[in-house]
Amino acid sequence: MTDTVGARTPSAGAQLAANGARLPAQGAEPAAPDPLRIAGRELRSRLVMGTGGFASLQLLAEAVTAAGSDLATVALRRIDPRAQGSLIDVLDAAGVQLLPNTAGCHTARDAVITARLCREAFDTEWVKLEVIGDEHTLLPDAPELLRAAEQLVDEGFVVLPYTTDDPVLARRLADVGCAAVMPLGSPIGSGMGIRNPYNIALLREAVDVPVVLDAGIGTASDAALAMELGCDAVMVASAIARAQDPVAMAAAMRAAVQAGRLARSAGRIPRRSYATASTPDEGLAEFT
Amino acid sequence: MKVLLNGQESELGCDETLLDLLAQLGVTPERRGCAVAVDGEVVPRAQWGSFALPEHARVEVLTAMQGG
Numbered sequence: 001m002t003d004t005v006g007a008r009t010p011s012a013g014a015q016l017a018a019n020g021a022r023l024p025a026q027g028a029e030p031a032a033p034d035p036l037r038i039a040g041r042e043l044r045s046r047l048v049m050g051t052g053g054f055a056s057l058q059l060l061a062e063a064v065t066a067a068g069s070d071l072a073t074v075a076l077r078r079i080d081p082r083a084q085g086s087l088i089d090v091l092d093a094a095g096v097q098l099l100p101n102t103a104g105c106h107t108a109r110d111a112v113i114t115a116r117l118c119r120e121a122f123d124t125e126w127v128k129l130e131v132i133g134d135e136h137t138l139l140p141d142a143p144e145l146l147r148a149a150e151q152l153v154d155e156g157f158v159v160l161p162y163t164t165d166d167p168v169l170a171r172r173l174a175d176v177g178c179a180a181v182m183p184l185g186s187p188i189g190s191g192m193g194i195r196n197p198y199n200i201a202l203l204r205e206a207v208d209v210p211v212v213l214d215a216g217i218g219t220a221s222d223a224a225l226a227m228e229l230g231c232d233a234v235m236v237a238s239a240i241a242r243a244q245d246p247v248a249m250a251a252a253m254r255a256a257v258q259a260g261r262l263a264r265s266a267g268r269i270p271r272r273s274y275a276t277a278s279t280p281d282e283g284l285a286e287f288t
Numbered sequence: 289m290k291v292l293l294n295g296q297e298s299e300l301g302c303d304e305t306l307l308d309l310l311a312q313l314g315v316t317p318e319r320r321g322c323a324v325a326v327d328g329e330v331v332p333r334a335q336w337g338s339f340a341l342p343e344h345a346r347v348e349v350l351t352a353m354q355g356g
Contacts, residue, residue, distance in 0.1 A: 018296040050356030051355060051356065052354050052355040052356040053356070054354060062356065064291035073355060073356055074352045074353070074355065075352070075354065075355025075356075076323065076349065076350045076351070076352065076353065077350060077351070077355075078294045078349065078350060078351075079294070079313055079315065079322065079349045079350060079351040081314050084340070086294070086320075086321070086352075087321070087352045087353065087354060088320055088321040088352050101355060101356070103355050104356065113325060113328055113329075113330070116330045117323040117324075117330055117350055118323070118324055119351065120323040120324075120330050120332060121321050121322055121350065121351065122321060122335070122352070140304040154301070188356070197297045198319050215356075235356070237356030238356070246324070270316075
């Protein structure tokens with residue numbers, strides 16, 4: 001884990017603090033002094049919302065608002081003529097940009113076809129590229145992922161690949177033109193947090209594109225840690241959707257992402273094995 | 289003519305188009321958030337009315353679903 005202070009100026013830190021001070025406000029973020037930039041687009045929120053697992057569209061809408069997100073994932077599945085309500089309408093009303101995914105794809109070929117269908121369905125070039133290599137862990141299939149990423153970048157997509165926490169693979173993905181990388185903290189839906197923070201910190205140093213910590217977040221402190229490690233954003237799905245109170249957890253994640261970002265820019269103290277007194281000995285009373 | 293519509297065998301008259309098939313699912317070109325693939329290739333909505341479905345075509349009709 002790195003203890004270095006970010007290159008942020010004090011004034012930018014003060015702006016961040018001011019932003020954080022308005023935390024209780026619901027809905028859209030205030031004019032962002034610290035936007036997340038992906039593929040030339042500015043996003044005010046650094047919390048990306050996964051939409052899977054919510055018990056109802058109403059609950060999803062409330063959680064997205066509490067999270068303050070302006071980017072939310074959608075999947076593509078066979079149409080069910082009996083389905084009630086429109087996910088797209090709910091996300092439109094919440095004012096979020098769609099980030100379609102290729103969830104469930106196991107080969108580069110299937111992921112590429114699914115991405116093309118997403119572009120047709122949602123009228124966006126953005127795609128969260130998932131190519132799964134193992135049913136039990138849902139870990140990415142690295143060679144297939146890289147192949148699909150390269151193909152989709154060639155076809156003009158803005159590719160955000162869900163990847164392992166391997167800094168070398170992340171660099172290869174960035175090298176083929178991915179707009180960001182989305183490393184896992186631990187397996188999807190596991191809630192185990194960031195199992196290897198050292199790799200996430202190394203990965204952050206290895207690429208110039210934004211790093212969005214994906215998968216494994218269990219609670220707010222995991223999201224804060226991701227930001228403290230230098231990630232540019234965090235994506236949360238299950239940890240909000242399956243919390244006992246999803247709307248409250250969405251608000252907690254929002255605060256955690258802001259706190260982590262602020263702490264990263266503030267520059268943490270180095271870790272030491274022994275105590276360093278915070279009160280001077282000078283002037284200490286003598287009683288015997 | 290037989291086609292496979294979202295995994296289910298479906299019967300189609302020889303003068304019917306992809307557009308007619310999609311109407312069975314309540315899908316029209318105006319409907320947002322839908323996409324169609326025939327035998328693994330995207331068929332843009334502008335072509336739904338003119339697209340000639342081959343016999344035994346695998347037609348996938350997809351829409352937005354919650355998912356991370």
